[in-house]
Amino acid sequence: MNKQELIRQLQNMLPADAVLYEQEDLKPFECDGLSAYREVPLAVVLPETEEQVRDILRLCLRENVPVVARGAGTGLSGGALPLRDGVLLSLSKFKRILSLDPLARIARVQPGVRNLAISEAAAVHGLYYAPDPSSQIACSIGGNVAENAGGVHCLKYGLTVHNLHKVRAYTMEGELLEIGCEALDSAGYDLLALFTGSEGMLGVITEVTVKLLPKPELAQVVMAAFATVAEAGSAVGEIIAAGIIPAGLEMMDKLSIKAAEDFVHAGYPLDAEAILLCESDGTPEEVAEEIARMQAILSRCGATSLRTSANETDRLRLWAGRKAAFPAVGRLSPDYYCMDGTIPRRELTHVLQRIAELSEEYGLRVANVFHAGDGNLHPLILYDANQQGEFHRAEELGGKILELCVEVGGTITGEHGVGIEKINQMCAQFKETELQRFREVKLAFDPSGLLNPGKVIPSLHRCAEHGRMHVHHGQAAFPEIPRF
């Protein structure tokens, strides 16, 4: 079927304004939050009912046209990057909160509903939806499920996968899957866990049922400054060892502190090598007890100054610098590239040292913000896309950082997903036999392989190519892969 015929058929099943095919209409969909990768799709469709989603998928299956689903397009790993010969399926018209049951603490929402909109709707009942990725004012819940999104409160409240009851999704074959239920478990395999974080490769989500939690009565934050990153790192370990699970535990390095302070004037100490933001939430009694214990530990671990939020305005001001860290760093440089690896926390000093060396080697500055509580590191690589070869260098440096994360026992992505961005590093983290299981999970849901193809799981060929470039300790990285 040629392009015109496909568009004509899509127009038969959708309102006229729900099928985009002119170049200027397609352009806004050419990338997601990872704007370094762009591709204009063959067509964009904007269905608003489940039946339309089903019919689009069936048509594309019949005509062998790949489909990429897209939520709000805020993803940072290119998971919603379109395919030139494919259809981009936008869920942006699925934006209704279908029901909210305050007694059962459950909200049933369409996938295009923004993350923050759920908490806003629940607030009147004293409830909220816990996972809070930094992009929560814009990102959609469907995308959150597809990426298993995190946020700054994961250590205490978990990731998206811990806060879901149920997903309704359509397979490429147009079959409706109801995964999970409003009880706490379901019969059979835990397909809900498998589906969460599957990056749009197993099915297209049309409805999500989330858990709501009671909003803590009070939250308070302590900011602690340190003269060395190592001291800040060991303070984090000491807090955990003391049996405290802070609601948030964030670290910023000197370059991030300076960028954030210049941008939002949060009152961060500019002479510190690192700061920690330690948040406690709960009943007023609980918070008072926990804050006092954290202050004592931070002092003992060598904090050069401590500041505790006196009220809610003060607390939000202290967080403002951290929340604005990405745009703040963006002001230091024409472009920045945000990485997302997780490491065992004990490796922090070593990893930051290695990142500093790599930064020197590549001639690119790196600012570090760190979800210290759960080990999720976000190095921001500063570069200028207008300088010949700088993006390529930034990308290569980023790849090295991710491989370093794997080397110390961590992972190449904590919360942003693999998408197209980290597909080469998947070869560093997994053996071919493991990647083969991923391919087979994909085929169990999508035998046609038409749903978001080319993302997340590298081909055998790709790993061989990539592996050849990275010889470690004089040994090929993937000796088990047949080579030529």
Place this chain on the structure above:
Amino acid sequence: MQHIIEQFSRSVRAAGATHSPLRIQGAGSKAFYGRTVQGTLLDVTPYRGIVSYEPTELVLTARAGTPLAEIEAALAAKRQMLPFEPPHFGVGATLGGCIAAGLSGPRRAYAGSARDYVLGVRMLDGNGEDLKFGGQVMKNVAGYDVSRLMAGSMGTLGLLLEVSLKVLPVPAEELTLRFDMSEAEALDRMNRWAAQPLSLSATCYHDGALTVRLSGASAAVNSVRKKLGGAEVKDAHIFWHSVREQQHAFFAAARTLWRLSLPSTAASVGETGAQLIEWGGALRWLATDASPEAIRQAATVLGGHATLFRSAAPVVEPFQPLSAPLLEIHKRLKQRFDPHHIFNPGRMFPEL
């Protein structure tokens, strides 16, 4: 220890070559759960021991044959715990069995389930390949979440070798309160309380009494206690242990025990026999001789599912049948992970 894995791998390959099923077993403490498997015993208990435990990382990795009791003791020494409070159901219960069965105890509704705390697994697939999924860190979205898929899969997808779990500190204070009330009142109360920040960590309703456990900082537990009232239960850990291990008089008297997993606000299941409610209303144990069809129908209407948990005469399918599209995906996953159908075939559903 590597030689044990190689031995397991050889057994798996040999079984695959002859299509001879394997019956994977740890201590056998959950042999009653699920369907009966015919096959050669594959004893996982030799592969035991804690591989790594770093209290400041809140992560523990142990071999599948490690007794849960050993893990719990190591954690307790550092004032940490398995937050999902897994039932042992017998002496020597292993980590592998615990994760394969995917069962959680009284804290589940407030702290999360076994699968919620799984961070990574090492396993053998049906070809005897030694594979690792997930890892030892809390945030990890590289590839599909195969490690959590293994939780509750009853050993039908692979042989678990090692499991990494997130662990948490033991709460500074725990306190248990008891209230006399009707079932309807208890269901309402448990849901209302769960919608407020009240430090709940377990709930149980049986025979006119609602028992509630509070966990957290001392100050919080004490202030919530004043708010809720009720009578304090002494030696409450004995009570919660009896609920978790099903040694409570209710379970001891149950000849046929059904497990109904329902939305927490679901109405009463009705007068079908004796009942014990946990998880804020989301878990209802029924001791009843009512027909399986009637029980399954009731659970479905209420928005959940029913499992025949223990039965003197296991002639009924233990697990609620799957919808056709989900069964199809289950079959494909089984086929991919276990192409020779040797891992606990039929333990969960006849088709898997």
